[in-house]
Amino acid sequence: MKIVIAGAGIGGLITALSLExxxxxxxxxxxxxxxxxxxxxxxxxxxHAVRELTELGVADRIAALGVEPGTLSYYNRHGQPIWSESRGRDAGYAWPQLSVHRGRLQLELRDLVEERLGDVIRLGHRLVDLREGADGRPGATAVFELTDGSRTELSGDLVIAADGIHSAARKLFYPDEGEPVWSGLTLWRGTALVDPLLDGRTMVMVGDAEQKFVAYPLSGPLEDGRQRLNFIAERRGGGSPSADWNRQVERGPIAEIFEGWRYDWLDIPAVIAGAEELLEYPMVDRDAIPQWVFGRVVLLGDAAHAMYPNGSNGGSQATLDARTLAYELATTPSIDAALSAYEGARRPATARLLGLTRQTGPERVMQIASERAPDGFVDVHDVIPREELESIAAEYKIAAGFHPEQLNARSSFTARAGGAATGGPAVAGAS
Known part of the structure; x- marks a missing residue:
């Protein structure tokens, strides 16, 4: 089978590794x-994504790039703790959670694709059109514009469009969809070298639906004892709904927005002011669509289901897409039946998850605390019963397919074309 993948981001590269x-x-x-x-x-x-990377034999190399967080903690804007839970292996999973720099991850995946498949990546190819297979045969042809303005075509039995939230393929099939949907929130993302946050393995989320700060380490202690911290500062309004992922802004004005958010365990204005760089863009997603498969063209990752970062699930869901598609192609009698099975497994599941992220996902506990106790509290359980906190956390894990018991118990999705399968389709929320 000849396969063309449009897009060498995380989703496209993991798809290539999964197919190989x-x-x-x-x-x-x-x-x-x-x-x-x-x-x-x-x-x-x-x-649930690290499990798939482990079964692909690449998890150790990716783990070496970052940190394995052990705790996720939510706080209100007064710095008072709302809810904490263990993460990864500390929570009883058989696989860790990994926090890594996206760029380093992409470069590592690129290297792995080249090691396993050879010189298969074609750069400077901008997708501009899609057609059915040549000479009436089943398949698809992707038309690309090169950097010099000329065009070239790549044909195959299957074209996989993993070309991101601004997917050219999706636009061809949904020409009237328009730009991504802005939530009204603006994000400022960056990294900074800081003294270790809490125990050095904790993710923190501070604030509420109007203003929030998220931080987690991307490295262990460096030679000077500091660690690299990734952060997202967020506020309703400001900025622009235009999604330019590389727009750099000055640090000072953004640090001032968070003036007063200083706690004995984290000085948020200082972290922002010390950022290595600061990028501004809107929090956007796309509405769920009724179809991912168009003949022998199929959407994957953000091209199919771009969603808010609430719950940290974008890259993980793209990984599940890749593994599910490869599994179905390897175990289903025909390509068309495999594509139908892939869409049946993944599209409804990601549509449900998209809906939860629009309700702020597991971060809903922060907004509940703000609404019920805007001036803070003595004991959070006077405001939100423990059972309610536990229910919100469990609901999201089940919907996203990574509740510990569910994930640890399900069979593998590893399969080879023409060989025996060892699992079933990766349906988020299914045990």
């Missing part, structure tokens, strides 16, 4: 940028 592991090697990955530069800030890979 399933026995498919005639793969071309076309990337619009002239160079994979490893840009971005932090990303979290949750245990």
């Amino acid at each position: 592991a399933a026995g498919f090697t005639d793969i071309t990955v076309a990337e619009r940028t002239p160079e994979i530069r490893g840009l971005g800030v932090g990303v979290n890979l949750l245990p």
